[in-house]
Amino acid sequence: MTAPAEAPPAPSDDLPVRKASARKRLVPYWLLLPGILWLIVFFALPMVYQASTSVQTGSLEKGFQVTWHFQTYWDAFKEYYPQFIRSLLYAGTATLLCLLLGYPLAYLIAFKAGRWRNIVLVLVIAPFFTSFLIRTLAWKTILADGGPVVHALSTLHVLDVTSWLGWTDGNRVLATPMAVVCGLTYNFLPFMILPLYTSLERIDSRLHEAAGDLYATPATTFRKVTFPLSMPGVVSGTLLTFIPASGDYVNAELLGSTDQKMVGNVIQSQFLRVLDYPTAAALSFILMAIVLIMVTVYIRRSGTEDLV
């Protein structure tokens, strides 16, 4: 760390402090320099390269030239809009499910767990450390055709309803939209629970008592006190699940079939298999634009500007 060498001899003495301030003013810039440089070179600059790639034409054999061919964007969107819509739909459903499933658990940890709190927290965090690909593959076993889960669901006639809705396919769960959404929900659930827990934990328990003293039922207390105060957690939790889920291609690849491809799958195969870089770059920019616009509107609407 670079810092001025001389400390002022006495706090009341004004002069030495002012003398040091010229060097001191540079301290934050020295602290920022390496990290910000890293982000500029390996985050911002790549975006510029990707932008230039997206308006190139050519082929892998002949090479690519910048020809300002914006048509690629329109063509890519026209060809792959079903995948875009599916990605947003799956990610949105998974986010909603994460909120519905995660809220009770976050609430449980914050208010009801008592001395079990740390153990439950460990159980929420620990799965992070088992590679998420291994855990996603485990869902293949859980949802396997003719397995206990599928058997139970079909005995309860749940699969009849979901098949009618188009979420599942006959007596199958694997390779259907339901499997992909189930995987997405599972994978991003901790990202919902932790911010929810953090914001719930900050709530002063005396507010609950006050609500009770004023004859509010538990349901009213939740609706008027607890939930509004947990909004920062709800907002950051939904963002932390929706954004990565919208670009994910692992769940669709491992748990879905070719009918459930998301836009992430398209970008991945265009970049790494088809090697059509302009189309892949255009697709990834369209995805980025959609997500950034949705996030900005959402943050404005929910009124919490300071997220992180």
Added chain:
Amino acid sequence: MPLVKWLRRNLVVLAGLATLAYLILPNVVVMVFSFNKPNGRFNYSWTRFSTDAWKDPCGVADMCGSLSLSLQIALWATIGSTALGTMIAFALVRYRFRARGAINSLIFLPMAMPEVVMAASLLTLFLNMGARLGFWTILIAHIMFCLSFVVTAVKARVMSMDPRLEEAARDLYAGPVQTFLRVTLPIASPGIAAGALLAFALSFDDFIITNFNAGSTVTFPMFVWGSAQRGTPVQINVIGTAMFVIAVVVVTAGQFIANRRKNSAKA
């Protein structure tokens, strides 16, 4: 109707426990199937009990190599991103300077972007530079995306620190270096540790960014991905189980130590 009443009263707890079960279920499956003797290349259905995989966890070609590569990358990515991120966090919280807003958004953006977008753009950079994809490109990418998370974790801690403690140290004639090492760093260390732990977990488990920028280098998640197509060895579940157990032990021990320290500080 005492049962209905009990159910209604404990609805939240029951729903929370159901979610917890949903979270833990795959880990239980991974654990159980690490004792399977599979019939064929895939370990997706139960055949019979066997401890073969546990006796020979590295018996699969290239698996433990990929595991040690992932550990190395995660270690260096943690060191790199924690060092750079801590410096940024201190600068942002402790100093007022121009371009602060721009820098805050530069930190926030990598977290507000689908991973596949960052992965693809980094690949276009490396392709344009003619860089050889492999260890170094993976490490560069991991430091980049872990950085924002470290900054956020450390910032939260530094913001809650009382600057008067450092002023007091200076009043007692501690030099800037001494103040930093003896006062600032110890108070900030839980935040830095949390950031480092997060960076390690994120880097070790990352698949999407690595998939784009690894070339023919195979990290552990890449190995698992490949095996989903070629055939999943039981040993993958052994590693998964071991990782889960180690994580539970480490995190529990960490909380135990933190609790004891808190208690002894109170006494």
